Amino acid sequence: MSTASNQIQTYLSFKMSEELFAINVSKVINILEIRHITKVPKTPAYMKGVINLRGTVLPVVDLRIKFGLPEKENTVDTSIIVLNIEKDGEMIMLGTLVDAVREVLELKDDEIAASPSIGTKYNSGFIQGMYRMDEHFIMILDIDKIFSVDEVIDVKDFASEGKSA
């Protein structure tokens, strides 16, 4: 990756309970419609279960629960984004439930504002930066970091801080 500030990166944006988020597309493998998810017993609530992705058993997590956001009923827009993430030095594939997939954005690095450094107990390293689009802020996620911790991450603080800024 070049350090030039006008480097263009491509992001996939999506919505989870009224908040907008984005992930670098290099992490995204594909997007699936919501389907039956087999719950694995004795796992945390954000571990939704597993699905059959062309013969592979794919773990599915619910980012909304992971982020402490309210869960919504599944709609036709509910999707599973299949991601390739790095966990403990190993590449793993997993699906993540989101309320709706929005669009692909091409952003220059200097259009992305640094993540708000607010004094919450959570490390703002989970958020790479913020991008202002019209009235909204899009939070660009560092997805590898998010799955490097097992607990639920509270992103509500980031969201409100971002708006008031």
Added chain:
Amino acid sequence: MEQFKKKFIEEALDLIQDLEKSSLELSLDTSNKAHIEVIFRAMHSLKGGSAMFGFDKIDAFTHQLEAAYDMVRSGKLVVTERLLDITFKSIDHIKVLLEEDDKLSQAAQKNHDFLLSEMSSLIKNDQKGSEKPVAEGVSIAPTADIAGKEKTFYIQFIPKPGIFKNGTNPLLIVNELVGLGKCKVFTFVNDIPELSNLDVFTCYTHWVVLLSTESSLEDIRDVFIFVDLDCELVIKELDFQEITANESLTHKLDESFSNGSKMDLSEIEKMITEVKAEVKTGGEPTVTETVNKNKEQSISSIRVSSEKLDELINLVSELVTRQAGLSLISESINNKDLITIAEDIEKISRRLRDNTFGIRLIPVDNMVTRFQRLVRELSHELNKDIVFQTEGTDTELDKSIIEGLIDPLMHIIRNSIDHGIETTEVRTKQGKSPKGKILLKAFYSGANVYIQVSDDGKGIDTKGVFNHAVKVGLIKEDATMSEKDLLNLIFLPGFTTAATITKVSGRGVGMDVVKRKIADLRGEVSLETKKNAGTTITIKLPLTLSIIDGLLVKINETFYVIPLSSVSKCFEFAHEDLINAVNNLIFVNDGHIPFAYLRKEFNIETQSPAIEQIVVIEYGETHFGLAVDEVIGEYQAVLKTLGKMFSCQDVISGATILGDGAVALVMDPAKIISQFSYHTEEAIV
């Protein structure tokens, strides 16, 4: 560089394994030249590789060993027990060196120096011929009588075009030849294309070397030891002394080959005859050696990363699952043509599946070497005379099963050596052969592989087992038990029969650990014994870990697979009976057994059916019931892992994909019992 280093270590470990195996074979048959040759070559390759990748310690170390084995090879040194001992110790030490290399710990460094001094003393000693061979009939052909006389060789060295890709510089090899004696080198450059067409990665040149040397044909071949697959090599001894010194011949050769035309052997021979006629000597050329014979052998196996294999197995499993769907559909459509195709595809995919799973299978032979060493070393230590024999070691098992088996088998064999087989004196007194015997036997039977370890020792004293079990409180003094039940006590935790805990097998682990480890591989252990005739331990194993026979059950919307090997019975119960059960105990045919209401354990809140099923699973001596909604039937499941994300739980060991594409979860009976029996612990006691 790191990645090459890694590759080297991998290869070195393979070489060490060969080395270990051949050394063991050599210890049984000290006159076998083939083994000596293998050892020498392995040492040589290790030396070459380690020098290339900067493992200087290994380089220097193997150099000594190689020198020793070179002397053995040429008959200047005989195979002695001491040499073998040093060899084994060195093999172990090389392993340490591979890991630590320059940063040797003090102990390892001491060992290093000790082995080096041992070796050099050995080499010196044996040059004086002071040591006696271990066994008679060491008949390594003496080469001394030919030595000391110069011979002339014709060496044609045609590197393959791709030789550079392996990092070989053919010139170094030619230089090495030049170092062996008086040389006349002819270089053939006619094949080099024009500069515009020249591929810098291709070797276009070949050489003919006429070499007058005191070295033997073997020595010359050793120069090519790393490249013998990458070149065409013809080495021939010419019946002409000091070819290079004969001016008229060299002149002739220069003349005829300076134009770069191909030089072939017959022409040289013709010339030699001519020249010989001039100097009035005669004779015929003798030995011809083409070093191409190893070719087929080395290409017959390739190294594949296990991830690639797993990927292949995944794809094949997927194919098999989808194919099941196709068969279903073709039957329902009932189109003749479609059914024929579906049947063909079924046959092909089944064969494909069997073949693919076959790739992961490796012969039992792969673990035998370490057992042989164990027997050799431990029997020395305990002063017992024991032979270790194997049978059916070409029987194949999944690699992961083999890996999981090594520890339990080591333990069993250790037990046999330590407790089973008597000392030579005792054996002779009892009229047994003074040599004890341990036999490892592997064979197929049905869908299982059996591995048996039997010894001809004193057997297990059932009376002793009984008394001991009473003493440690496993059974009551007045208990009456069949012999079989009594022997099964050995597999219980906290049982060890050794009167005195020895260094060898008293490590706080007993047969219970063996049993558990084998159960983890979905295998079973049984034991037979006869007083003073010996003990046989039989391990029954599945062919592969990737397919299991399971019982498909349903709870709420989710399918679960319970491994069939641990299912003993199924019973039907009314919902109320289960909910109202006292202490979570239910009454079935042979008494009360504890059970877990899985809906509750898995936090499922939907309405349960009026009639539910109890599947009784068996793990070790424990019987445990699992309440499920519905039992669907038997199912052959292709196991898939759940991956890292689910490492937080362990009741589900994997998943499988059903014919309709749904995911079923595979339960781990042992973990289920240990997790869910907490409610009932008091009840069991």
